[in-house]
Amino acid sequence: MDKENIITLAIESSCDETSAAVLRGGRQVLSNIISTQIPIHQKFGGVVPEIASRKHIVNIMPVIDEALRKAEIELKDINQVAVTYGPGLVGALLVGVSAAKSLAFSLDVPLIGVNHLEGHIFANFLSNPDLKPPFMALVVSGGHTSLVHVKDYNNFSLMGQTRDDAAGEAFDKVARVMGLPYPGGPQIDKLAKEGNPHAIDFPKALQDKGNYEFSFSGLKSAVLNYLNSMKLKGIEINKADVAASFQNTVIEVLIGKALDAVAETKCDTLVLAGGVAANSSLEARLRAAAEKKGINFCYPDKILCTDNAAMIGCRGYYQSLAGKKSDLYLNAVPSLALQDVE
Ligand code: KG4
Ligand code: ZN
Numbered sequence: 001m002d003k004e005n006i007i008t009l010a011i012e013s014s015c016d017e018t019s020a021a022v023l024r025g026g027r028q029v030l031s032n033i034i035s036t037q038i039p040i041h042q043k044f045g046g047v048v049p050e051i052a053s054r055k056h057i058v059n060i061m062p063v064i065d066e067a068l069r070k071a072e073i074e075l076k077d078i079n080q081v082a083v084t085y086g087p088g089l090v091g092a093l094l095v096g097v098s099a100a101k102s103l104a105f106s107l108d109v110p111l112i113g114v115n116h117l118e119g120h121i122f123a124n125f126l127s128n129p130d131l132k133p134p135f136m137a138l139v140v141s142g143g144h145t146s147l148v149h150v151k152d153y154n155n156f157s158l159m160g161q162t163r164d165d166a167a168g169e170a171f172d173k174v175a176r177v178m179g180l181p182y183p184g185g186p187q188i189d190k191l192a193k194e195g196n197p198h199a200i201d202f203p204k205a206l207q208d209k210g211n212y213e214f215s216f217s218g219l220k221s222a223v224l225n226y227l228n229s230m231k232l233k234g235i236e237i238n239k240a241d242v243a244a245s246f247q248n249t250v251i252e253v254l255i256g257k258a259l260d261a262v263a264e265t266k267c268d269t270l271v272l273a274g275g276v277a278a279n280s281s282l283e284a285r286l287r288a289a290a291e292k293k294g295i296n297f298c299y300p301d302k303i304l305c306t307d308n309a310a311m312i313g314c315r316g317y318y319q320s321l322a323g324k325k326s327d328l329y330l331n332a333v334p335s336l337a338l339q340d341v342e
Pocket of ligand 2: 141
């Protein structure tokens, strides 16, 4: 079959979004349906895993039906099924993996298990049709912060990742103590626009040259200590200044390490990926810093930054071209890491 006409059904259910997408070839998205549970989890201040699993069970078939209907594709037209099998919440992942296995088995088509974080990187191929490896990818999501040297579609080398809290996790925790609703990242982003990014000097970790690991737990604690000490002294804080200074510190760390990694690997392109990529200031400043050094900068459309099945379909497509398929014993792997792939 002509590879440009391969129809992939993709499924994503790793956290609080149930999503299904249909792709023709690797990059043409025929549909990308995302059903978010954010309003359900908001009243608890974060994702409740048990509730997430139950909602995925309720949503998964209607979301798949909607993706097929919107793509004007019938079940018999599907050539392969791609699904996120990790990292994520085990109960949530199992819903998508079980649905994908059942469909692949009953349609007698290949099953492709996809690493969610690789999916985030591949979202860039959907938004940037001319993008080709090699490039450096900065992955900044709720649970992970990593720098990945993408040498080819199926050849990656991990430059470094977070030792403790991911950037998104730090955004969410700082927002929570400031009384902002979940998820905190977009709230801090909004509030930071009204604040002074240089008002408070927060610490940056692991700043030695050539160190591509990240650590955001010290920064998170510094913000919490600042808020507590101001409260004890009875000094009213300027929330916008705290948000702007915290966000500025995260962004400066990300930009510094990403540009160093590009220089070390002599890449000419930098791509941004993951939920935190939706941060308006991160995208604008990283783009400006990259372009100043003559580096091409790519970034996914906002809808493809957050969790979605289209990016999983794109990753699955390139895996299947390389023969990297799964069998029906595929299981959820909650702590699946980004690793070197050759
Ligand atoms: O990639 P993602 O959708 O889920 C994971 O795979 O983890 O990322 C979700 C994270 C959350 O921590 C959320 O607060 C953060 O992305 N986020 C943002 C923004 N939009 C979402 N962080 C900063 N600024 C934003 N505009
Ligand atoms: Zn994600």
